[in-house]
Amino acid sequence: MAAELLGLFSHADQALKAAGGLRDTGFQEISLMSPTPLHGVEQVLGRKTSAIKRFTFFGMLTGLLAGFLLAAGTATLYLLPTGGRPIIPIPPYLVISYEVGILFAVLATLFGFLVSARLPALRERHYTPETHIDRFGILVTCSSEQDAERARTIILAAGAEEIRQLEYLGKKSHEQ
């Protein structure tokens, strides 16, 4: 029977220590919740880098192209000569291209962030308000009673103030 354990700590290093311990013991699905971003957590938990930059990059490219096409394309739909300039003048259209490029990149980054951070949460997930204030939490999924017991030991050993056993809600609690 799978379950989730939530350990609460007062100190970040304790939480990190617990996280390290859990990972070393072979727990795969561990999340560390904190009121501020914690440095070094990536190494401790062995996280991979995210795909956001690809979103940004391709957003930018699409935007640059779209901007230029918007400007050049609409100008050729209805030819209106102005000021003796060409219908498709490069410098001004590059400005449009640039602005639209950044706009798209921003939107793509937002999108990338939401996708990779699995936000917005579409179903219920475990969390505790304390971690938004001054507690550090470790959420670990245990596939069996034995695992749970092992995890509980490791967490307590690291100095947890409190441990809660929670219902297993599925794999989505921890995302890479």
Place this chain on the structure above:
Amino acid sequence: MSDSDSIKEKWKKYRNPGYQDKFDYSWGMVIDLDRCTGCEACVTACQAENNLPIVGEEGFRSGREIKWIRIERYWDGEYPDIKLRFIPMLCQHCDNAPCEPVCPVYATYHNQDGLNVQVYNRCIGTRSCAAYCPYDARSFNWFSFTWDKPLDEQLNPDVTVREKGVMEKCTFCIQRIRQAKDTAKDQNRRVRDGEVQPACVQSCPTQALVFGDRNDPDSAVSKLAQNPRGYQVLKELNTNPSIIYLKNL
């Protein structure tokens, strides 16, 4: 023509300035300053033809007068060796008009006759064209001007009355040009030289203003433009006006 040729041709068309606008006519004007006496008959003629509003004393006080053509005067020297020079100033219908590219909504552009036209209906009133115009030829409707009745009976039905928030300027009396072109088209010919005259040209007592097609090498304007007295005002700005002044001697 293969596809690549057509694309090349199109690209050329879109890229080369002027490539797309082989104008049917290229209306222009020659203003002989040696003939111009500064009498302002053109000013009134324009006002009558184009429904320019009467802005009233208050309008002048706040600098809101609307004149599509005006006579600028410049003193030269000091008493008693002093001269006063006149120069009629109107929209120069520049080939490289600075006012055109700045309009965000294409309310002003170059039409098929080489005229710089203002589309009142499209204008949103940014006034950038007026700010960009080095000749200060554009006037803005700061209010919806009205005419004391029955002065409005005089309004020319061929020309629209502009509402507040719209930029306006000399059109070279486009309504007259259109009429002449229609007549010419019905008779399957080109518009003859001198067949169409804007109101200012029509009224000028000294015949200082001459209007015509610069594309036609035999037209009066083309010939007068060759005059060594010819110059363009503020030529150094490279706007290439359609109005050529012949300087005063």
Place this chain on the structure above:
Amino acid sequence: MRQLKKPTYAQVNDDIVRTLVETGPRYYLALGTALLVSIVLFFLPWYYQLRTGVGLAGMNQPNVWGSYLANFVFWIGLSHSGTLLSAVLHITQSPWRKAIYRSAEAMTLFALIIASLCLFVHLGRSWFLHWALPYPNQMELWPNFRSPLLFDVMAITAYLTGSSVFLYVGAIPDFAAVRDRVCGWRKNLYTLLSLGWRGTDMEWHRLGVAYTFLAVLIIPLAVSVHSVVSWDFAMSIVPGLHHTVFAPYFVVGAIYSGTAGIVTMMFLLRKYFSLESYITTTHFNNLGKLLLLLSLLWAYINMLEIFTGWYSGSSAQIETLNYKLFGYYAPLFWGMVLFCAIIPLALIVKKVRTSLITMLIISVLINIGMYIERLLILTTSLSRKYLPDYWGIYTPTLVEISIFIGSVALFICFFLVFVKIVPSVSMYEVKETLDTPDRRR
């Protein structure tokens, strides 16, 4: 200033959430006043102007642009330091940024909104502004992308979107924190806004990456926005506007006035929300240094502009210059020099930088000076164009003054609403600067 004891994590939450939920009569009074002022001084005159025409303003034939456009540039400028500064400081990892950046970004947002409103006010036919937006329509007529005004439209759209995203993404963790402390409609609102944020290491990491990318994108965007605004003017061939230096000139001016705006705002926030423990003299000191640098840069570019005009040898350029320095608007010009180039030199003294009241005065003066700058750019050049016969003088009317004051009130209104919805200080980033919480709280 006395050094305050550093607050604990929990105190941070308490303090910030308190600013959101506890609303005293003073707040309502301020909001009510601001709302009333903005209605009476902004919306009513604007309505009147929509009915009668832009002629209510003092603009006239050579001076077709007036204070409305100056307002636009001013607000755009003010918008500049918020997000831009926040982004730059984020990338350079300046720790002192953290207490102020949220408000600064909000300032950006609202200043941008007000700036767009100023465009509406400026237009002769505001009700057709949508024609300048690229959308498919049955006329098959699109806007003119060759126009610098359309660069503006695109740039402002991008900047507004960009800075909203930047502000929002940075505030998600705080929304989550607030969500847990409130009830009622607020609970629903913050639940929605926080998107189910839990603060897991993975979320923090993604947030960090995304935030940095956004910061990197925002910087060139912000620079481009004000460059584009400057091109509205510089792409004309009007003497006094047609300068290549205009883009950097405007960008520097924008950052300058924006930074001064932040100082003013920080002072007010600190005073009225009792955030003494978060906004400290260090912040003022640092911003003071930045202001000093910017003032020097600004003065340099100003001189550069004057010299290029002078060296041109063209009658039109020199006349414009002469007019600016000694003409009708000369008192304004010298006032601007005093406010923006001379008085800020006092910031070289540390005491000035760390004294809140002097910082307030200097920052307000700088923004007055910068407003004058915007007005002068338009008036001195447009009233002295190429044909001397057509020269004229522009003086703002009461309607214009009222609309400017009204727009400030509107800005305050927005801000007052904002501080009740979004935590005006970033909780999680402030916490980063504090010690790890004690075992017993």
Place this chain on the structure above:
Amino acid sequence: MLNLNRRDFFKLIGAGSIGTGAGFLLGESMKNPVELLIPYLIPPEDIVPGVATWYNTVCNQCGAGCGVMVKVMEGRAKKIEGNPAHPVNQGKLCPLGQAGLQVLYNPDRLRNPLKRTGERGSGKFQEIPWEEALTTLADRVGGLSGPGASDRVHLLSGRAGGHLDELFSRFMDQLGSRSYLQYEFAHPHNLYLANKLLFDEERLPYYDIKNTQYLLSFGADYLTSWLSPVHHGLSYGHMRQGRPGRRGKFVQVEPRLSLTGANADEWVPAKPGTEGLLALGIAHLMVRNGHYEGDDQDKWSRALDEYTPERVSRQTGVDAQRLASIAEEFARSRPSLAIGGGTAANHTNGVSNLVAFNSLNYLAGNLQKPGGILFNPPSDSPSLLSASPHKSQAPYARLLALMERLSKTKDSLLLLHHCNPLFNLPDTVEIKAAFQNAGMIVSLTNFMDESTMMADLVLPTHSYLESWGDDVPEPGVGFPVAAISQPVVAPLYDTRAAGDILLLLADKIGGDVRNALPWSNMEAYLKSAWKRIYVEKGAVIESSTFESFWKAVLQAGVWGETGSKDAPGVRISGKHLLSQLAYEAPRFAGDQEAYPYILHPFVSQAFHDGRGANLPWMQELPDPTTSVVYGSWVELNPRTAMHLGIREGDLLWVESPTGKIKVPAYLYPAIMPGVVAMPIGQGHSAYGQYAKGRGANPIQILAPLTDVKSGALAWAATRVRITKTGERVEILKTDGTPRELGRNITGKRITMIPIDASPGELASNRVTGPNKG
């Protein structure tokens, strides 16, 4: 392009009639356009929606008699343009002429007959029906007619040309009154008299500015107000640039640079009133240097002996060297022409000045030569073509007599027709008193002007665009021309044409008067008059019937006399010249100590003598030399102003010995320091919303000096003093800075280096062709 000679003119008449509507159809076709829908399918004749009909008629805004074409759409007049077939203006028109539409559509038009209810002059009137008005008037006129009516019934008209003038005379003759006068402020009485004294021709010659090589003008502001400005404009353009390889030179002598002076190659400021002396000085030099080759050379040199360059230079203030060069050029240029008008002809010595100017023409041999002065023979058609309204024009002295009789005779009646003496005469005439004492004043006019305010009965007339009439332009164009004016729109209001009113009156008076004036309306009267012409000139008229002739004239808008084209011109000798040649020093009202400045009033282009002041277009037309709109001003030399501590906009008292007016100062850089100038036209105390209460009227303070020979008002002979009131006003003007500042605007100097400058051959001025890729 229209450099008309006589032959072209007749060709043009034919061409011009094509496409112009026939006016006589108008009465039938045009009902009130406001109330009826115009069906597109079967429209009334002449009214096709969206299609303009052009009617030819005659401009009545000044005395020049230009032919105009009125564009009419859907029964409304839309635009006035010059009639290309009319030889006076050849399709061109001045601003005032174009603003005729605003006479027609002026909101202040009188719409109903009015009867005075309050005190005279209080402006309280009551609308009455026409029948009542006409009956009242007919009774009154009938009662006053008979022997001695000259003392009792007076008719004072503004300029009325052609057969209206004749109708007025006939009417008054029938009443037994010889007291019919016309009065126009700017009428050149002195010029007529000078021509009579010199050439035995009491009419205006044709000044052939067009073909002259050297034009010397003494004060004649011929491009804005003098005689026939539009025609002069045409001639001026031709003189300057119409002849390839030849450009006429033009020198203007006047104390204040007028618009005309601004176009001169040289401006010669001479002391006011000494222009004649200057001319005699030039004549002296011409004779002395042997440029005069006539047989009476000795007599001339004796007569001119006293006008040595030293004396002339001292008295006129013109440099002797300049005098010599003008004399040299004037004599050497062939042909040359000297003209005089404006203030130079309206001092107390106006006539003798004009004689002196003409002596130059005689000495240079410019008489009866192209490019000089041309007198054409009078027409042999007595019915029309000799008609000149000048015979009814009254100089100031005669007017004074009329006013005296008016105020002294009991039960006197004054009929005013489009005449505003209360505005156009100096206050000193006591004309107000005369008006107060008059038995009855009846005004036939379009507007409630100052004089009409004093009327007991106001009969609103049609505007000239609604009425019938005809006109003989004077000065002509070198050959006799006449034009008919026809109504171009249906009358807007319940008004009557002045001619119709008179005919109705005659009908009501009955008896001999009715028998002598049997016509039902002006149109019938006009037709009968032109029938006489048709009969008299039958030989040269191609039309087979009178109706077709009438129609042709209406279509063309003008008719000229073919028979005269080969007739010899009038022979002019200089025999009278010598006897008249004596310079008189000008007299001025007010002594120099107390009144240090000479007032130089000038007839403005937009308002003429004040009649244009109620036209909004004219109020908004910037004054050509100062760019002032909506108001009047007094011009001072900047040095004078500095001396007096006056800045632009300072309100000043301009005080003459007979009155003072308050007017703001304008620093005018081209005026002699001892002269102050004021435009005529503003300063109305009535005359509708656009004119009333604007500026000041310099005529008011003119001293009642007259020309010693003609009795015309010497309106340039008043001295004034200037004091500050301490108030300041803003002078509304359209210019910013009227200096070029080294910019290449008028093309005079090129100081900027163009982008594509290449050395040599006018590179900076090369014109680039149209943009064709």
